[in-house]
Amino acid sequence: MSADFPLVLIRGAGDLASGIALRLHRCGFPVVMTEIAQPLAVRRTVAFAQAVFDGACTVEEVTGRRCTIEEAMAVTAAGAVAVIVDPEGDAITALRPPVVVDAIMAKRNTGTRITDAPLVVALGPGFTAGVDCHAVVETNRGHDLGRVIWQGSAEADTGTPGEVTGIGRRASRVLRAPAAGHVIGRVAIGDRVAEGETIAAIRAGGVDVAEIPA
Incomplete structure (x- = not known):
């Protein structure tokens, strides 16, 4: 990883978080991801959360390695994504990343603060830009999917799974x-x-x- 790119810490290592990690890693950013001891990721074959179970996993030719907070920077320097079991968020205090991304997708704020880093970005509902974080990314399917919100919040949680082409009943796929x-x-x-x-x-x-x- 180049010294020109700041460390990015991503809370969560599910599929959306892993997509973010892949993009940032390929751009040259060192990436550290934090997870709970028993990750809840559903799409495990495309989620770096699998490294918590297996010690290491590969998503689209990028390796994620489970490690401790103390080992994280060495893992990123070796060209991998660091995955830490850190439910309390201790890595933010220890590593002091310039960028924090909350990609837990809990549909609520589980502890992210706008003061966690110079730039704090959060995905989905449960956050207010300017209060909990600096920016919110819309995750609800539709016209605004992926929109960056600098003031206000993402669309509220509908409680219903998003529509997938070919499945008539949206709830039936869950x-x-x-x-x-x-x-x-x-x-x-x-x-x-x-x-x-x-x-x-x-x-x-x-x-x-x-x-x-x-």
């Missing part, structure tokens, strides 16, 4: 667990499945307690 436990996948991301086919099971106490159909 599957919810019928019981508590660990999700055990029965198919891989990218596999073609038929409606009604079992794609995962919920396991609790070593026993499958429920199945999840497509």
